[in-house]
Amino acid sequence: MGKAGQDGVVTAAILVIGDEILSGRTKDKNIGYIAEYLTAIGVDLREVRVVADVEDDIVDALNALRHRYTYVFTTGGIGPTHDDITADSVAKAFGVPIDFDPRAVALLQQRFKGPDLNEARMRMTRIPHGAELVTNKVSLAPGFWIGNVIVMAGVPNIMQAMLDEVGPKLKTGKQMLSESIRADAREGDIGTELGELAKAHPDASFGSYPFFDDKSGPNTNIVVRSRDPQKLAAARAAVETMLREVKARLKAQAQSN
Structure with a gap:
């Protein structure tokens, strides 16, 4: 086998x-x-x-x-x-x-x-x-x-x-865990930051999945995966912090324009 x-x-x-x-x-x-x-x-x-x-x-x-x-x-x-x-x-x-x-x-x-x-x-x-x-x-x-x-x-x-x-x-391994976070941001607005998170959290994987919301327009779901619950939680927290920072930056740019 x-x-x-x-x-x-x-x-x-x-x-x-x-x-x-x-x-x-x-x-x-x-x-x-x-x-x-x-x-x-x-x-x-x-x-x-x-x-x-x-x-x-x-x-x-x-x-x-x-x-x-x-x-x-x-x-x-x-x-x-x-x-x-x-x-x-x-x-x-x-x-x-x-x-x-x-x-x-x-x-x-x-x-x-x-x-x-x-x-x-x-x-x-x-x-x-x-x-x-x-x-x-x-x-x-x-x-x-x-x-x-x-x-x-x-x-x-x-x-x-x-x-x-x-x-x-079947032989089985440790199950892959995953969590999904609604970004409320366009994929292009968070792509660079998501890449940086992937480098900072090598024991987790990050995926971005764009979709269109009838009310808010272009949006993105971020899916974080890891076999370790603690590392998954840390990666999710990092994504949430990143999203807050990106949204604050985008808001400031909009106000300055």
Whole structure:
């Protein structure tokens, strides 16, 4: 299974597989869900890639990601059709054979009887050698977990069921805490000062997110993040002090004009 880094941080990447995502025919609904799920349990999502149904592209992306992060979650490409090549690509990346897995066959036999378990559906029972199954209560067709790679369906409700299955088994790090502060100032008015705060508080991260308020016009939300509650509180206090100083300066400039 995956390993946490020396600093105790557990990292992850998502590899989205499918021509339909790249063509725009299907709108991805999994990335945001997985990101929120991982954040809540203390796993840092660091990268997302989207690749077509091309074996070499999947293998290259998977090998790059699995050597860099604690976990890699893939979505898509494990259905019954000819272009569902994720399982074969994962087997190739790990250099292991792939074949019909009796455990997976038994699961599908619960749903499909006799001739209904046809050649196409049997494709969903092909699992790389050495992988553990990731079951789901929705369709019974399994995903799998090999090394630090967790292979899940692309259909959102099935993917969510699979994520619920693997979630309790994941290594987790210290959860990232965050607080949001409404700046009541434009992003350009606080950009320099926010950069200075980031340098002064290296154990916290600062993000600015502009938005438009119908009453006050251009505005900004500042989000402060840290794994240490005390450092988070100190960073928030520093932001609030900075905002008071900026507003006082802007007010003085307005009065002088």
